[in-house]
Structure formats: C-alpha cells, structure tokens
Amino acid sequence: MKRPYPQRPVDAPEGTEWFGGPIAWFSISLIVRGDDLVPEDVTRLLRVEPTSTRVKGRPLSERPGAAIAKSSSWAVSLTSRETNEWDVTEAISLLIGRFTTTADVWQQLPAGASAFLSLGLHLETANQGFALPPDILRFAADRSIEIKFDIYDRTMP
Numbered sequence: 001m002k003r004p005y006p007q008r009p010v011d012a013p014e015g016t017e018w019f020g021g022p023i024a025w026f027s028i029s030l031i032v033r034g035d036d037l038v039p040e041d042v043t044r045l046l047r048v049e050p051t052s053t054r055v056k057g058r059p060l061s062e063r064p065g066a067a068i069a070k071s072s073s074w075a076v077s078l079t080s081r082e083t084n085e086w087d088v089t090e091a092i093s094l095l096i097g098r099f100t101t102t103a104d105v106w107q108q109l110p111a112g113a114s115a116f117l118s119l120g121l122h123l124e125t126a127n128q129g130f131a132l133p134p135d136i137l138r139f140a141a142d143r144s145i146e147i148k149f150d151i152y153d154r155t156m157p
Contacts, residue, residue: 034113037072
C-alpha cells in the first residue's frame with residue numbers, strides 16, 4: 001500500500017451525504033478464454049499459476065447438476081481480501097506485475113483464444129472512480145488484452 005486509505009472526517013454533521021473517494025471493494029482478474037484452450041498449456045506459457053481454471057464440457061463445480069463449462073478458461077485473480085491495497089490502479093499493477101513474460105509470448109496462445117482484464121467495481125457512494133495509467137494500458141494493448149468493467153452501484157435503489 002503506497003498511501004494511507006482516505007478517511008472521512010469524524011466531525012461531519014449527522015446525515016452528511018458522501019460523494020467520491022476510493023472504490024470500497026473490487027476484484028481483478030486476468031482471464032484467458034477459448035474453446036480449444038488447455039489451461040495447463042497457458043500456465044506453462046505465461047509462467048504464472050492460475051487462481052482458477054475451467055475445461056470446456058466439464059461441470060463448473062462438484063455439485064450434482066452443476067452447469068457445464070461452455071468454453072475453457074484460465075484466470076489469475078486478485079481481490080481486496082488478498083491485499084491491503086485500496087487503490088484499484090495500484091492493485092491492477094500488482095496483478096499484472098506477476099506476468100514477467102514478454103508481450104510476444106501472448107501471441108502463442110491458441111488460435112481463437114482471447115484475453116481480458118476483468119474489473120469488478122463495487123461503489124458505495126456516487127462519483128467514485130479511478131484512472132488507467134499508460135503503463136497498464138500499454139501492458140494490455142501490447143498483449144491484445146481487452147479491459148472489461150463490471151460496476152455494482154449500491155447507491156441505486
């Protein structure tokens with residue numbers, strides 16, 4: 001954690017409405033997905049152990065009647081429970097910092113496979129946000145990684 005988590009003033013009047021500030025909870029995953037993807041091959045190629053994998057045609061869990069995976073996937077995730085980093089941008093940097101392979105290695109993923117950075121953002125007040133700096137955008141662009149956002153807003157009824 002580079003900076004202390006911003007705190008709300010303790011002497012604010014009762015009923016104060018809060019806007020802005022850091023995003024309270026997030027999840028970040030770098031996912032590779034494809035029909036012919038073999039998760040073990042992705043692990044060998046990228047030299048990073050996955051957090052989760054799925055194989056096309058196999059159940060998504062051990063539960064009886066579990067849904068069947070429609071495609072194979074390989075994912076490395078970072079959640080707010082795994083780090084004390086509260087800044088989403090810094091947390092993204094922590095996750096992508098695990099990947100030491102050069103950009104050209106990513107071109108060796110199976111044909112038809114796609115990679116994306118999934119950001120799940122949970123907002124507690126209005127007007128929360130963050131920026132993606134050039135180094136994160138460059139990492140994604142050089143590897144043809146799409147960036148997807150899932151935004152969950154607790155401020156909406």
